[in-house]
Amino acid sequence: MTAEIIDGRALARRVVEQVKAEMASLPRLPGLAVILAGDDPASHVYVNSKIKRARDVGFNAEVKMLPAGVSEEEVLAQVAAFNERDDIDGILVQLPLPPQVNTLRVMAAVDPMKDVDGLHALNAGRLLQGNDALIPCTPLGCLKIIKSIVPDLTGSHAVVIGSSNIVGKPMASLLLEERATVTTTHIHTRDTQFICRGADILVSAVGKPGLVRGSWIKPRAIVIDVGINRITRPDGTTRLVGDVEFDEAREVAGALTPVPGGVGPMTIACLMENTLKAARMRIEVQRVAQAA
Numbered sequence: 001m002t003a004e005i006i007d008g009r010a011l012a013r014r015v016v017e018q019v020k021a022e023m024a025s026l027p028r029l030p031g032l033a034v035i036l037a038g039d040d041p042a043s044h045v046y047v048n049s050k051i052k053r054a055r056d057v058g059f060n061a062e063v064k065m066l067p068a069g070v071s072e073e074e075v076l077a078q079v080a081a082f083n084e085r086d087d088i089d090g091i092l093v094q095l096p097l098p099p100q101v102n103t104l105r106v107m108a109a110v111d112p113m114k115d116v117d118g119l120h121a122l123n124a125g126r127l128l129q130g131n132d133a134l135i136p137c138t139p140l141g142c143l144k145i146i147k148s149i150v151p152d153l154t155g156s157h158a159v160v161i162g163s164s165n166i167v168g169k170p171m172a173s174l175l176l177e178e179r180a181t182v183t184t185t186h187i188h189t190r191d192t193q194f195i196c197r198g199a200d201i202l203v204s205a206v207g208k209p210g211l212v213r214g215s216w217i218k219p220r221a222i223v224i225d226v227g228i229n230r231i232t233r234p235d236g237t238t239r240l241v242g243d244v245e246f247d248e249a250r251e252v253a254g255a256l257t258p259v260p261g262g263v264g265p266m267t268i269a270c271l272m273e274n275t276l277k278a279a280r281m282r283i284e285v286q287r288v289a290q291a292a
Contacts, residue, residue, distance in 0.1 A: 003223070003253040006145055012265035015144065019057055019272045030059045030279035031088040032116070032271075035078055037066040038098045042230075047094050053268050059275060060087065072101045076109050083111045086286075089279035090116035092271065095166070113282055116274040119165065127173050134274050138205075139171040141266030142224050143178070146201055149222050149255045153178040159199035160184045161192065161212070161243070167205040167226055175201070192216075204243040214248030223253045226263050 023030070032054045036047045047063055054061035064078055075097065082091045091114045097103050107115075112122040118136035126133035146153065158175045162168035163186040175182045180201065185192045196202055196216040204212050205226035217223060227243030242259035249256050257263055 003250040003256040004149075005250070006149070006255055006257045006262060008141075008145065008257060008262040008265045011145060011148055012141075012269035015266070015269035016053070016057060016272055019269075019276050022276060023058060026276075026279060026283060028279075028283070030090065030275050031085075032059050032061045032090045032092065032275045033082045033085075033088045034061070034063040034092045034094060035066065035075065035082075036063055036094045037070050037075055037101065038068040038096075040096065042228075043094050043096070050092070050268055050271060053272060054275070057272050059272070068098050070098060070101070072105065075101050075106055079106060079109045083109075083114065088114065089282050090114055090271075090275040092117050113285070114278055116271060116278055118170065118274065124165070124170070127170055130177055134278060135174065135270075136166060136170045137270040137274060138167050138226060138263060138267045139174055140270040140273075141263055142167075142171060142203055142226065143174045144270070145224060145257060145263070145266055146222055147178075150201075153180040153201070156180045156200040157198055158182045158201040158203070159196050160203045160205070161196070162186065162203075162205035162226075164205065171203055171205065206243055208243055209241045210243070210245045212244040212249065214245060214252045217249055217252045219252055220254035221252075223249055223256045224263065225257050225259050228259060228264065 034047050034050060036043060051061050051063050082088050091110050093106055097106060107119045108121060110120055112120045115123050115134050118134045123133045127135055158180040160168050160171050163184050168184060172182045172184050183195055185195055193216050197218055199218055199221055201222045202217060203224040207227050207229060209229040209231055223244055225242035225244040229241050230238050231241055232238050240260050
């Protein structure tokens with residue numbers, strides 16, 4: 001048996017086309033602002049991809065570059081400036097931030113209605129309670145991928161490796177909302193391999209290349225690899241790999257996301273979807289305020 005290799009790029013195109021179609025009903029174009037602090041090469045690549053996609057969709061998109069030595073107060077001031085602008089519907093603060101900047105404080109400063117990364121405590125709480133929220137883009141993209149294979153997750157056993165605020169915790173919440181039974185593992189979990197072997201759906205988001213071996217995977221399981229790790233070949237060149245040992249996994253799993261080309265494109269597509277959703281919510285609030 002060889003796993004179905006899930007084409008994240010094709011799924012992402014469908015999401016983006018839906019966003020474009022729904023934009024026609026808006027009285028104005030959505031606006032997206034990205035704050036990029038520091039000189040992390042990967043962050044620059046990710047931000048360029050997000051801004052390019054946003055402009056391709058038709059959004060008004062801009063990026064504010066801040067130096068690596070930026071103070072926390074300067075980052076907060078930029079967040080406040082974007083919060084005040086009526087033409088900005090979505091604010092994304094690219095992570096990681098420089099070490100002198102408190103990430104939680106910055107996330108808390110973003111207007112929850114503009115929090116298109118879904119990391120504000122208010123959106124996190126709404127997600128946990130099963131209420132409508134702006135959902136973190138990567139877990140949302142993962143869920144869309146999973147449901148493209150199995151639309152009804154009722155009763156499935158899902159295992160999420162990793163418990164971060166960005167992926168692990170919201171991923172578990174989304175799967176619970178889909179009526180799956182969810183186990184979350186982390187660095188202190190004992191017998192992670194054994195737990196994973198019982199998973200109908202396995203999501204790995206820890207950033208450790210080759211962590212998940214073929215022997216960890218239940219036959220015909222859906223395996224979602226969120227990890228993005230750059231490793232060096234013997235000749236000095238580099239390549240991207242995930243958390244899952246791909247060649248081993250494809251011989252066992254039923255469906256498997258590649259790295260690159262799996263979760264990454266869906267993350268950006270869901271950012272577009274979240275920005276559209278934020279614009280729609282803000283336009284409605286403005287309409288009600290003007291009518292009052």
